[in-house]
Amino acid sequence: MVHLSHKFSTIPINFIPKQFSKHLPQQIQSQPTPPFIPFSQRQNQRSLLESQLISALNCCTSLTQIQQIHARVLRKGFEQCCYVLTKLIRILTKMEIPMDSYAKLVFNQVENPNPFLCTALIRGYCLQGLVKESVFVYSEMRKKSVLPISFTFSALFKACGVVNDVDLGRQIHGQTILIGGFGFDLFVKNSLIEMYVKLGFLGCGRKVFDELPERDLISWTELIVGYVKAGDMESAGELFSELPKKDMVAWTAMVTGYAQNAKPREALEFFERMLNEGVETDEVTLVGVISACAQLGAAKYANWIRDIVENLGFSPTRCVVVGSALIDMYSKCGSVEDAYKAFKVMEEKNVFSYSSMIAGFAMHGYAYAALELFHEMVKIGIKPNKVTFIGVLTACSHSRMVEQGRQIFESMEEKFGISPGVDHYSCMVDLLGRAGCLEEALNLAETMPLEPNGGVWGALLGACRTYSNPDIAQIAANHLFELEPNAIGNYILLSNIYASAGRWNDVLMVRKMMREKGLRKNPGCSWLETKKGVIQEFFAGDMSHPRYGEMKQVLEDLLNRLKAIGYQPNMNSIAYDVSDEEKTRILITHSEKLALAFGLLDINADFPIRIMKNIRMCEDCHSFICGVSQITRRVIIVRDNLRFHHFHDGKCSCGNFW
DNA sequence: ATAGGGTTAG
Numbered sequence: 250m251v252h253l254s255h256k257f258s259t260i261p262i263n264f265i266p267k268q269f270s271k272h273l274p275q276q277i278q279s280q281p282t283p284p285f286i287p288f289s290q291r292q293n294q295r296s297l298l299e300s301q302l303i304s305a306l307n308c309c310t311s312l313t314q315i316q317q318i319h320a321r322v323l324r325k326g327f328e329q330c331c332y333v334l335t336k337l338i339r340i341l342t343k344m345e346i347p348m349d350s351y352a353k354l355v356f357n358q359v360e361n362p363n364p365f366l367c368t369a370l371i372r373g374y375c376l377q378g379l380v381k382e383s384v385f386v387y388s389e390m391r392k393k394s395v396l397p398i399s400f401t402f403s404a405l406f407k408a409c410g411v412v413n414d415v416d417l418g419r420q421i422h423g424q425t426i427l428i429g430g431f432g433f434d435l436f437v438k439n440s441l442i443e444m445y446v447k448l449g450f451l452g453c454g455r456k457v458f459d460e461l462p463e464r465d466l467i468s469w470t471e472l473i474v475g476y477v478k479a480g481d482m483e484s485a486g487e488l489f490s491e492l493p494k495k496d497m498v499a500w501t502a503m504v505t506g507y508a509q510n511a512k513p514r515e516a517l518e519f520f521e522r523m524l525n526e527g528v529e530t531d532e533v534t535l536v537g538v539i540s541a542c543a544q545l546g547a548a549k550y551a552n553w554i555r556d557i558v559e560n561l562g563f564s565p566t567r568c569v570v571v572g573s574a575l576i577d578m579y580s581k582c583g584s585v586e587d588a589y590k591a592f593k594v595m596e597e598k599n600v601f602s603y604s605s606m607i608a609g610f611a612m613h614g615y616a617y618a619a620l621e622l623f624h625e626m627v628k629i630g631i632k633p634n635k636v637t638f639i640g641v642l643t644a645c646s647h648s649r650m651v652e653q654g655r656q657i658f659e660s661m662e663e664k665f666g667i668s669p670g671v672d673h674y675s676c677m678v679d680l681l682g683r684a685g686c687l688e689e690a691l692n693l694a695e696t697m698p699l700e701p702n703g704g705v706w707g708a709l710l711g712a713c714r715t716y717s718n719p720d721i722a723q724i725a726a727n728h729l730f731e732l733e734p735n736a737i738g739n740y741i742l743l744s745n746i747y748a749s750a751g752r753w754n755d756v757l758m759v760r761k762m763m764r765e766k767g768l769r770k771n772p773g774c775s776w777l778e779t780k781k782g783v784i785q786e787f788f789a790g791d792m793s794h795p796r797y798g799e800m801k802q803v804l805e806d807l808l809n810r811l812k813a814i815g816y817q818p819n820m821n822s823i824a825y826d827v828s829d830e831e832k833t834r835i836l837i838t839h840s841e842k843l844a845l846a847f848g849l850l851d852i853n854a855d856f857p858i859r860i861m862k863n864i865r866m867c868e869d870c871h872s873f874i875c876g877v878s879q880i881t882r883r884v885i886i887v888r889d890n891l892r893f894h895h896f897h898d899g900k901c902s903c904g905n906f907w
Numbered sequence: 908a909t910a911g912g913g914t915t916a917g
Contacts, residue, residue, distance in 0.1 A: 440909060477911095540912085573914065605914045635915080637915095639915045
């Protein structure tokens with residue numbers, strides 16, 4: 250083995266491969282290698298040292314180590330060596346060590362910086378949000394006549410994207426045209442498109458794209474994503490279909506795009522097309538698909554994606570993003586147990602995983618679990634963000650935990666340095682309102698330091714419905730009619746509040762407002778998945794279902810049995826001034842009751858009946874289903890527009906508070 | 908070297 254290393258060391262340094270030797274001047278070729286060349290030996294030593302320094306830098310894990318090596322760099326006379334210095338900057342960048350002054354120091358010592366060193370600095374500063382420094386380096390570089398490379402511009406455009414400075418971007422864009430050769434550099438152009446798209450100047454991005462003599466997949470994908478982010482899926486789809494050769498990233502951009510733009514069915518459709526065309530998928534694709542399934546909220550899709558994840562051999566425990574997406578999906582598909590299982594097995598958990606899980610618990614009414622998890626994440630050092638607090642506060646709000654909620658709200662700024670946003674205030678108004686402190690909730694809405702939005706007044710209006718307070722409702726509704734004049738739900742809520750207070754004239758007035766605006770009531774709709782796996786829809790008051798006769802029989806039967814144990818239809822849930830008899834008839838054809846009847850007929854007794862609903866459940870349906878879960882001993886899970894109700898044994902997981 | 912990813916209130 251010693252022999253082998255000996256063999257390597259005898260390869261002459263000045264060895265010139267044969268195919269190149271003919272290009273060399275004759276003299277050099279014919280000159281015999283002198284037995285000793287002090288200079289080249291020194292060179293040799295120097296390059297040895299250089300590579301030692303480089304590999305030492307590669308092994309660095311802390312700033313101290315880097316500083317030690319830097320000292321060595323200076324000691325050995327490498328303070329002008331761009332190669333080593335570039336490496337140093339890149340390591341600092343990679344390790345996210347703030348280089349506000351450190352890198353500048355390095356830069357100032359170098360007399361003849363090369364483009365790579367300058368570019369590494371620009372990029373490093375940019376990634377640390379020090380865009381001014383990036384631009385400074387660029388101007389220094391122009392002053393010293395260092396010619397930029399493509400990557401210089403790319404880094405600069407990225408920097409402009411970071412600080413939202415389109416003017417600067419435009420300026421530099423101009424320079425790419427002036428400074429030789431970059432006007433047509435595809436890499437530079439792609440970075441430019443990315444910048445414009447990121448800053449919302451989609452038209453400029455498009456112009457750059459259209460003027461390109463040739464484009465690559467990356468230019469196309471960037472623009473597609475631009476349209477996706479702008480919510481224009483039609484243009485995105487058009488571009489995508491024109492794309493001559495599509496790869497996984499482009500496909501994924503479309504799948505994710507549909508998911509992000511609330512078109513989950515299209516997302517799944519694209520995903521299936523993608524599979525059919527034999528395009529590879531990876532975890533990024535899956536995240537988009539999982540998110541689409543979450544939006545559909547059907548257990549069927551949760552199971553479907555579970556199989557896909559398993560068949561593709563992805564381990565959701567490994568990838569924190571996939572795991573977090575799964576937590577959200579399982580929660581939204583009604584199985585907080587599965588969500589927690591997914592959470593439990595994740596190897597790495599971050600603020601997303603915790604926030605999703607907390608929101609999942611909150612959604613299902615497990616406030617204590619949500620709070621416990623919150624404290625756990627704080628304890629193990631994961632810093633909550635503003636989304637986390639939304640979850641925690643909703644959890645408190647849905648469980649009447651006013652004091653805990655208040656404390657957490659106050660701790661946001663004090664302990665975690667997150668100043669509450671409008672949405673947090675709306676959680677607080679909700680928390681107070683649900684607990685019946687309407688005056689205090691109103692006061693908070695009126696005195697909060699931020700401009701209250703629809704969420705704030707909407708929460709208050711909702712609380713007024715729960716506690717039948719038409720006066721405060723009127724205040725909240727007036728704000729809402731201004732902020733969201735076309736949101737039908739607000740008019741309906743207000744009219745219901747007036748109705749339950751018997752203020753029928755006011756009801757008529759609200760109706761008139763709705764008519765004048767041309768707003769029509771959103772019909773109540775529920776759906777469930779049948780035994781055969783078909784989604785069946787039920788509309789309130791709809792008697793045209795083929796099995797309506799049987800369903801009606803079931804409901805009447807249930808009604809009688811429930812009345813026998815003390816249930817009374819809740820007439821307050823009907824906002825029409827009609828006879829009690831008529832109210833009872835309307836109540837019994839609410840869509841969730843129809844779905845429930847169908848579910849009892851169709852679904853085997855061992856399985857829960859899962860119903861989804863487009864609007865909030867009324868009081869009457871809630872107590873009716875509570876009763877049904879008791880007398881039939883069935884588990885019934887209803888998802889309304891914002892949360893889940895698990896009915897079991899006469900009780901609901903929301904504790905009659907939602 | 909450049910393109911695609913998860914959590915949010917009434």
